[in-house]
Amino acid sequence: MRTTCLFDLPAIDAALGRVAVALNQDMHGLSAPPLVLVVMKGALVTAGALLPKLNFALEVDYVHATRYQHNNAQSELMWLHEPTAPIAGRQVILVDDILDEGITLAEVANYCRNKGAAAVTTLVLLRKDRSEPPRIEADYVALHAPDGYVFGYGMDDNELSRNLPGIYVHTP
Numbered sequence: 063m064r065t066t067c068l069f070d071l072p073a074i075d076a077a078l079g080r081v082a083v084a085l086n087q088d089m090h091g092l093s094a095p096p097l098v099l100v101v102m103k104g105a106l107v108t109a110g111a112l113l114p115k116l117n118f119a120l121e122v123d124y125v126h127a128t129r130y131q132h133n134n135a136q137s138e139l140m141w142l143h144e145p146t147a148p149i150a151g152r153q154v155i156l157v158d159d160i161l162d163e164g165i166t167l168a169e170v171a172n173y174c175r176n177k178g179a180a181a182v183t184t185l186v187l188l189r190k191d192r193s194e195p196p197r198i199e200a201d202y203v204a205l206h207a208p209d210g211y212v213f214g215y216g217m218d219d220n221e222l223s224r225n226l227p228g229i230y231v232h233t234p
């Protein structure tokens with residue numbers, strides 16, 4: 063099997079730059095700093111590249127929730143870490159690497175609303191364009207990919223390859 067690069071680092075950086083410009087405009091003039099919640103582990107690299115592009119006061123925390131192990135989806139989301147920063151009454155910006163079926167983002171967004179978030183905004187590096195629509199749409203999408211397992215730039219292939227400097231697929 064070969065590995066094909068869908069997006070290289072300059073393409074990813076340019077796409078993150080575009081969503082950062084939009085987010086900077088939309089978050090301009092907020093009365094209180096929003097909470098950026100990074101969905102671990104996959105969003106680690108995206109958050110690292112995105113945060114320095116944001117020009118408004120913000121706090122960062124993370125959640126660790128997972129449903130894919132060995133590349134296979136589990137129906138249940140496993141919560142490994144809940145955020146410790148206060149959520150009630152705040153604008154929350156969820157950052158994730160990939161929107162696939164949308165189960166993870168939908169559940170984490172609901173969690174924030176149940177904790178009393180004033181508003182929940184969602185941002186993903188990559189939306190996978192499947193035939194079935196995801197359970198939730200993201201407010202900000204940097205890139206789109208066709209259906210198929212992708213990895214690199216934070217996304218794993220059987221827990222490996224998160225460090226690859228681009229977004230890749232296996233091709234026959």
Ligand SMILES: O=P(O)(O)OC[C@H]1O[C@H](OP(=O)(O)OP(=O)(O)O)[C@H](O)[C@@H]1O
Pocket residue numbers: 101102103104105127128129130131135158159160161162163164165166167217218
């Ligand atoms: O839209 P969905 O179908 O719910 O899939 C998207 C989620 O799957 C991946 O996480 P994963 O469970 O693999 O954990 P990881 O972030 O530790 O890789 C990814 O980081 C998203 O959070």
